[in-house]
Amino acid sequence: MDWPHDPDGEEGSEGMRKFGHAVIVKKIDEDESFPLQKSEFVEEYGDDPVRMDHETVVSLADVFEYVEEDTFDDLLHFHKCIGQGLRDSPHWKYNPFVGEDQTA
DSSP: OOOSSOTTSTTTTTTTTOOTHHHHHTTOOTTTSOSEEHHHHHHHHTTSEEEOSSSOEEEHHHHHTTOOOSEEOSHHHHHHHHHHHHHHSTTOOEETTTTEEOOO
């Protein structure tokens, strides 16, 4: 895929040091972003790459297909919703509650 920036650059996984949740949360300013509308966030960042593991890169919009909330009140609420969305998605390969791979 032709990404708007390098999935492993500073805007992405920072040389494969950050994955999934950490890549998404970097786009948030805790003091200015909330309340945050999912639709606006996805409109602005939806094409950005999110490295899920050493092999898989998906768009932020692909991740947000599994996030149920439409509005996030604060950073903690955002973290919880993103975490649940990642666990519900086929992009998350390990689920600690199941203890095995969840592959697409």
